[in-house]
Amino acid sequence: MSKHTTGPWTVVEADSGGEKVIADSADICLIDSFADESEANARLIAAAPEMLETLHGVRLYLAGCKLTSPAPESDQKAIDELTRIINKAEGR
Numbered sequence: 369m370s371k372h373t374t375g376p377w378t379v380v381e382a383d384s385g386g387e388k389v390i391a392d393s394a395d396i397c398l399i400d401s402f403a404d405e406s407e408a409n410a411r412l413i414a415a416a417p418e419m420l421e422t423l424h425g426v427r428l429y430l431a432g433c434k435l436t437s438p439a440p441e442s443d444q445k446a447i448d449e450l451t452r453i454i455n456k457a458e459g460r
Contacts, residue, residue, distance in 0.1 A: 377416030379410040389414045420457050423450055 373391045376442055382388040382398055387410035389396040397413060401405045427450040 372417065372420075377414040377417055379407070379414045417456070420454065423454050423457075426450060427454065 373396060375392045377389050377396055380388050380390055382400065384398075384400055386398065386400040387407055389410055390442060399413075403417055405407050408428050420444075430447050430450070434443060434447070434452060
């Protein structure tokens with residue numbers, strides 16, 4: 369999978385109605401729906417690059433803590449879950 373379009377991504381109103389997620393002047397996606405949740409879905413999609421970056425940072429932080437002191441089993445489970453979600457987002 370290729371690298372995603374860099375952020376920030378923002379939500380704007382689409383010409384056809386609904387919502388559009390854009391990065392600079394490039395279209396990321398069009399949510400051409402008039403459902404109540406279409407704007408919320410667009411905001412969630414627009415936040416994806418920042419969330420992915422944050423997940424990478426949290427995983428690195430937890431892994432670093434594990435190196436300096438014994439980590440509880442819950443920390444390892446969190447690291448494993450973060451890795452699973454990051455891999456899903458990155459198509460691995």
